[in-house]
Amino acid sequence: MLLKEKEIDYYMECIEEFMELEEFRSMNTFIQHGKVSCLEHSLSVAYYSYFLSRKFHINVDARSLIRGAALHDFFLYDWHIKEGRKKWHGFRHPKIAYDNAIKYFDINDTERDIILKHMWPLTIKIPRSKEAFIVSLVDKICSIAETFRIYPSLISP
Known part of the structure; x- marks a missing residue:
């Protein structure tokens, strides 16, 4: 692990509420x-976004x-399955994710910016916060x- 023990504890505390929800775990x-x-992807993006903010x-x-x-x-x-996928997934899923997030959790403006703008520059909605820029970058990395299986898993499937 790249984060220090106290940073890992903080990370875990931040996601604890989500991990208690069956819908979130269903990812x-x-x-x-x-x-x-x-789920693994989302938690990895969260972990490495936090790591980069601390490292730099x-x-x-x-x-x-x-x-x-x-x-x-x-x-x-599952956007890979034709029957279950929404058309234009890459463009539409940030809004779907945001709608799900506000259905289950209290989301602040920065979290909203992150969720809705993480697909920039594919979408034209430019992130307004440092946090959203970091997540957008880490999401791509x-x-x-x-896709190319070039790093180890952070959680077990």
């Missing part, structure tokens, strides 16, 4: 990239960064790493 049943589940001493709202990243792909369907 483990949907594949995101390669053999990586949506970027002053961020760490709680919102972790929470927004964990919820950025909370769309609850994790997606490439997962």
Whole structure:
């Protein structure tokens, strides 16, 4: 692990509320990239976003960064399966994830920005916060790493 023990504890505290919800945990049943589940991907993006902010001493709202990243792909369907996928998934899923997030959790403005803007520059909605820029960047890095299986899993499937 790259984070220090107290940072891991903080990370776990930030996602604890989500992990208690069956709908959030159900993301483990949907594949995101390669053999990586949506849950694993989302938690990896949250972890590495937090890690980068700490490593480079970027002053961020760490709680919102972790929470927004964990919820950025909370769309609850397998976009690889034709019957279950929404048309234009890459463009539409941020809004679907946001709608699911506000259905179950209290989301602040930074978390909203992260969830809705994480697909930039594919979507034209530019992130307004440092946290959303970080998550957008880390999301792309994790997606490439997962697709090509070039880093180890953070959680067990």
